Amino acid sequence: MAFQKHIAILGSTGSIGIQALDVIRRYPGLFKAQVLTARRSSDLLIRQALEFLPEAVVVTCRDAWQAARDALKETPVKVLYGNDSIAEVLAWDSIDLVLNALVGFVGLEPSLAALKNHKTLALANKESLVAGGHLVMREAAAGKGSILPVDSEHSAVFQCLRGEQSTIEKIILTASGGPFFKHSTQQLESITKAEALDHPTWNMGEKVTVDSATLMNKGLEVIEAFWLFGQPLSRIEVMIHPQSLIHSMVQFSDGTIKAQMGCPDMHLPILYALSFPRRLDYPEARRMDLSHFRSMEFHKPPEERFPCLGMAYEALKKGGNIPCALNAANEVAVDAFLNESLKFNAIPKLISQTLEKVSFMADPTLSELKDTHQEAQRVAQILLASY
Numbered sequence: 540m541a542f543q544k545h546i547a548i549l550g551s552t553g554s555i556g557i558q559a560l561d562v563i564r565r566y567p568g569l570f571k572a573q574v575l576t577a578r579r580s581s582d583l584l585i586r587q588a589l590e591f592l593p594e595a596v597v598v599t600c601r602d603a604w605q606a607a608r609d610a611l612k613e614t615p616v617k618v619l620y621g622n623d624s625i626a627e628v629l630a631w632d633s634i635d636l637v638l639n640a641l642v643g644f645v646g647l648e649p650s651l652a653a654l655k656n657h658k659t660l661a662l663a664n665k666e667s668l669v670a671g672g673h674l675v676m677r678e679a680a681a682g683k684g685s686i687l688p689v690d691s692e693h694s695a696v697f698q699c700l701r702g703e704q705s706t707i708e709k710i711i712l713t714a715s716g717g718p719f720f721k722h723s724t725q726q727l728e729s730i731t732k733a734e735a736l737d738h739p740t741w742n743m744g745e746k747v748t749v750d751s752a753t754l755m756n757k758g759l760e761v762i763e764a765f766w767l768f769g770q771p772l773s774r775i776e777v778m779i780h781p782q783s784l785i786h787s788m789v790q791f792s793d794g795t796i797k798a799q800m801g802c803p804d805m806h807l808p809i810l811y812a813l814s815f816p817r818r819l820d821y822p823e824a825r826r827m828d829l830s831h832f833r834s835m836e837f838h839k840p841p842e843e844r845f846p847c848l849g850m851a852y853e854a855l856k857k858g859g860n861i862p863c864a865l866n867a868a869n870e871v872a873v874d875a876f877l878n879e880s881l882k883f884n885a886i887p888k889l890i891s892q893t894l895e896k897v898s899f900m901a902d903p904t905l906s907e908l909k910d911t912h913q914e915a916q917r918v919a920q921i922l923l924a925s926y
C-alpha cells in the first residue's frame with residue numbers, strides 16, 4: 540500500500556488551496572488533507588471540511604471561526620482560532636507536508652514554523668522569501684525541513700535542474716506580460732480594476748493578478764529565485780513570453796538551455812510539489828499540440844513602462860529589510876487599487892516614495908521584519924492620503 544502523505548493547506552479557500560484540494564480529491568489514497576486554514580471564507584471552508592474531514596481547521600477571523608465551529612460541531616473536526624493555532628498545528632507529528640498558500644507577509648512566520656518543525660514546505664507564498672529569505676533559508680539549512688517551490692516559474696526551474704551537475708549560467712524566468720504589456724504609458728493612466736483582473740492566460744487570486752499586471756509579481760519571483768537557487772542576481776533574467784507555454788528556462792555553462800513547458804495550469808506545479816519525487820498522472824490537464832503553435836514570442840521587459848520589476852532588483856541589491864518594505868508597500872498599493880482609491884499607474888510611485896522613508900536594517904530578525912512591515916505599511920497609508 541502506498542504511503543499517504545498528510546498535508547496542511549494554509550489558505551485552503553484561496554486559488555492555490557482550492558486547486559490543491561482538487562489534486563487531493565484526484566488522489567485520495569496518496570494524499571490526506573490533514574489541516575485546512577482560512578481567514579474569512581467560512582462557508583467555503585465549512586464545505587471543504589465536510590468533504591475532506593481534516594483533523595483540524597484553523598480560522599483567523601473570529602466571526603468566521605464561530606460560524607465554522609457551529610457548523611462543524613457534530614463532526615470530529617477540531618475548529619481552532621487564531622494565528623497561534625496555526626503555529627501549534629504545524630508542530631503536530633500527523634503532518635508530513637505544509638502547503639503555504641497564504642497571501643502576503645502573514646505567510647512568513649508559518650513558513651519558518653514548518654521548517655523549524657522539520658516539515659517539507661511546499662511554498663506558494665512568495666512573500667516568505669521576499670521579506671525574510673535569509674531567515675527562511677537559514678532555518679532550512681539548520682534542520683531537516685526542505686522547500687519545494689510551487690510557483691509555476693520556480694517549479695519549472697526546479698524541474699530543469701533535476702539530475703544536473705553542470706554550472707548554471709543563467710536562470711530565465713518567463714512572464715506573460717499581463718494584460719497591458721503592449722499598452723502605452725498614456726493607456727496605463729486609465730486602467731480599471733476589471734481590466735487589471737482580466738489576465739490573458741492564468742487564473743489567480745486578485746492580489747497576484749494585479750501584481751502580474753504591474754510586473755511586480757515577476758520582480759518578487761526574481762527575489763524568490765535568488766534565495767531558492769543560490770544564484771547571483773546577475774544570473775537571473777526575466778523574459779516576456781505572452782503565450783505562457785514555457786514556464787522558465789535554465790542555461791548551462793555549455794550553452795544548452797533547458798525549458799519546462801506545458802499549458803498554463805497551476806494544478807501541475809501543485810501536484811509536482813505534493814508528489815515529489817514522483818511525477819504522477821494528471822489526465823485532466825490540457826495537453827499541448829505543438830502543431831498549433833506557429834511561433835513563440837520572447838521580449839525584454841519594458842521597464843520604463845513597468846518600473847516595479849526594476850524596483851524589485853534594486854531592493855534585493857540593497858538587501859536587509861528593504862525587500863520586506865517593498866513587499867509591504869506593494870500590499871498597500873495593490874489593496875488601494877482594488878478598492879479603487881489609487882490609479883494603476885500610481886502603484887509604483889507610492890511604493891518608491893515609501894521605500895525612501897523606511898529605516899534600513901542590514902540583517903533583520905523576524906521581530907525587526909515585523910516592525911519594518913508595519914512601518915512601511917503605515918508610511919504607505921499616510922502617503923496614500925495625498926493621492
